Amino acid sequence: xxxxxxxxxxxxxxxxxxxxxxxxxxxxxxxxxxxxxxxxxxxxxxxxxxxxxxxxxxxxxxxxxxxxxxxxxxxxxxxxxxxxxxxxxxxxxxxxxxxxxxxxxxxxxxxxxxxxxxxxxxxxxxxxxxxxxxxxxxxxxxxxxxxxxxxxxxxxxxxxxxxxxxxxxxxxxxxxxxxxxxxxxxxxxxxxxxxxxxxxxxxxxxxxxxxxxxxxxxxxxxxxxxxxxxxxxxxxxxxxxxxxxxxxxxxxxxxxxxxxxxxxxxxxxxxxxxxxxxxxxxxxxxxxxxxxxxxxxxxxxxxxxxxxxxxxxxxxxxxxxxxxxxxxxxxxxxxxxxxx
Amino acid sequence: xxxxxxxxxxxxxxxxxxxxxxxxxxxxxxxxxxxxxxxxxxxxxxxxxxxxxxxxxxxxxxxxxxxxxxxxxxxxxxxxxxxxxxxxxxxxxxxxxxxxxxxxxxxxxxxxxxxxxxxxxxxxxxxxxxxxxxxxxxxxxxxxxxxxxxxxxxxxxxxxxxxxxxxxxxxxxxxxxxxxxxxxxxxxxxxxxxxxxxxxxxxxxxxxxxxxxxxxxxx
Numbered sequence: 366x367x368x369x370x371x372x373x374x375x376x377x378x379x380x381x382x383x384x385x386x387x388x389x390x391x392x393x394x395x396x397x398x399x400x401x402x403x404x405x406x407x408x409x410x411x412x413x414x415x416x417x418x419x420x421x422x423x424x425x426x427x428x429x430x431x432x433x434x435x436x437x438x439x440x441x442x443x444x445x446x447x448x449x450x451x452x453x454x455x456x457x458x459x460x461x462x463x464x465x466x467x468x469x470x471x472x473x474x475x476x477x478x479x480x481x482x483x484x485x486x487x488x489x490x491x492x493x494x495x496x497x498x499x500x501x502x503x504x505x506x507x508x509x510x511x512x513x514x515x516x517x518x519x520x521x522x523x524x525x526x527x528x529x530x531x532x533x534x535x536x537x538x539x540x541x542x543x544x545x546x547x548x549x550x551x552x553x554x555x556x557x558x559x560x561x562x563x564x565x566x567x568x569x570x571x572x573x574x575x576x577x578x579x580x581x582x583x584x585x586x587x588x589x590x591x592x593x594x595x596x597x598x599x600x601x602x603x604x605x606x607x608x609x610x611x612x613x614x615x616x617x618x619x620x621x622x623x624x625x626x627x628x629x630x631x632x633x634x635x636x637x638x639x640x641x642x643x644x645x646x647x648x649x650x651x652x653x654x655x656x657x658x659x660x661x662x663x664x665x666x667x668x669x670x671x672x673x674x675x676x677x678x679x680x681x682x683x684x685x686x687x688x689x690x691x692x693x694x695x696x697x698x699x700x701x702x703x704x705x
Numbered sequence: 706x707x708x709x710x711x712x713x714x715x716x717x718x719x720x721x722x723x724x725x726x727x728x729x730x731x732x733x734x735x736x737x738x739x740x741x742x743x744x745x746x747x748x749x750x751x752x753x754x755x756x757x758x759x760x761x762x763x764x765x766x767x768x769x770x771x772x773x774x775x776x777x778x779x780x781x782x783x784x785x786x787x788x789x790x791x792x793x794x795x796x797x798x799x800x801x802x803x804x805x806x807x808x809x810x811x812x813x814x815x816x817x818x819x820x821x822x823x824x825x826x827x828x829x830x831x832x833x834x835x836x837x838x839x840x841x842x843x844x845x846x847x848x849x850x851x852x853x854x855x856x857x858x859x860x861x862x863x864x865x866x867x868x869x870x871x872x873x874x875x876x877x878x879x880x881x882x883x884x885x886x887x888x889x890x891x892x893x894x895x896x897x898x899x900x901x902x903x904x905x906x907x908x909x910x911x912x913x914x915x916x917x918x919x920x921x922x923x924x
């Protein structure tokens with residue numbers, strides 16, 4: 366655990382990012398498998414971290430997870446400051462309507478999907494990728510949750526509402542049952558093809574082609590009904606981290622593949638609720654210690670590691686995030702089952 | 706001089722030909738007690754020039770558009786008449802109903818409406834019902850109609866989608882059969898069309914049968 370370092374992406378990381386984008390599943394990752402686009406993502410992130418202005422909302426931040434022993438990058442994660450910044454951000458909202466007839470002796474809850482802009486302007490957690498060799502350990506916790514400590518520390522740059530999209534289920538051929546039942550009717554093309562055509566365009570562009578009236582889930586084929594809110598296997602790990610944080614997964618789904626879009630107020634998230642500011646001490650308190658995320662949250666030198674800490678942080682741990690005795694760091698417990 | 710026999714039946718009138726070879730009911734002011742529902746057919750275009758996409762979709766919207774109009778129901782004809790003769794016989798009755806409406810629009814309503822049954826397969830299954838109604842009412846529509854009479858559709862409406870439904874969601878068969886009638890109803894449909902009823906813009910909510918309307922022509 367002591368060899369993992371989360372830090373902002375640097376220019377020199379391009380080759381590693383290209384490798385990770387190629388390894389991540391095609392079409393379901395938010396990492397473009399394209400060197401020029403990845404270079405642009407790095408540049409945008411560096412600019413966002415460097416800017417001392419308050420948020421304009423268009424910023425995207427990209428973090429990488431480094432195995433300092435192996436000397437290579439093993440994952441990445443990102444933040445988009447404001448969903449749909451230049452335009453509307455579309456989701457389907459689950460709503461339930463009771464249809465009842467006394468004469469027919471029926472009263473039933475009908476599930477409908479409403480096209481909405483609810484999450485426009487929310488801060489989006491994006492671009493999660495972790496090398497499969499690291500999936501078993503706590504790396505995913507550091508990679509995903511350190512973003513929340515960054516957002517907490519720079520709240521004026523972000524929304525109070527945090528959301529994250531997860532890839533929906535597809536079959537072996539990359540076809541999405543939800544897309545086949547909904548999007549295909551309005552686009553007349555299959556899902557991988559639509560992704561290529563749409564790639565990079567704003568979602569609003571596509572959503573203009575979708576029906577504005579709610580979709581009655583009962584009218585969808587069984588496979589599409591079943592796919593609704595289901596995760597693609599590659600999304601399970603990052604999704605479980607967010608679920609443990611306290612994100613709500615029942616309200617929104619992606620308008621294209623039906624995958625769950627989670628959201629929550631920042632302040633309600635476990636890492637944020639349990640986060641505390643601690644001082645780096647030459648002679649730390651000898652009391653009980655527990656595994657935690659430890660972050661230096663200063664914008665220009667943000668980074669985070671996993672370490673055992675007590676009431677305060679010792680100098681050796683602090684050195685791993687570039688801090689010295691007297692500096693303040695942010696700590697939040699690694700274990701998710703710790704009661705609030 | 707018309708040979709149509711007119712008999713009051715409550716607030717309605719029974720119109721029949723001698724020997725009862727053909728008959729129908731003219732019911733004034735439909736849907737003023739128990740609301741009556743039909744699907745209105747609409748058209749929506751989703752276009753995106755950049756993607757070279759231009760897609761026309763047919764929509765169904767539940768409503769009470771025909772409320773207050775007069776209705777022709779129970780269109781019947783001796784089954785042993787050839788189809789042409791059935792059309793002609795019903796045509797006489799429909800013309801008589803149109804004359805009554807023109808004489809007494811305040812009593813009957815400003816248009817005539819006729820609801821015809823939707824297409825069914827050899828086993829009596831309606832593809833429209835399978836694709837739409839059956840998803841919202843698990844019971845047997847024939848049983849419900851036997852129990853509640855034609856009113857059953859007013860109760861069914863409470864269970865159906867209130868918001869616009871895109872027809873393409875119902876599948877190719879239901880889409881193809883929408884507004885079709887069973888073969889034995891073809892003469893009735895032909896008679897209505899010959900009498901000046903407009904091409905259907907509404908469908909029956911259970912089986913997708915056509916609802917034809919004839920607005921009173923301006924005087």
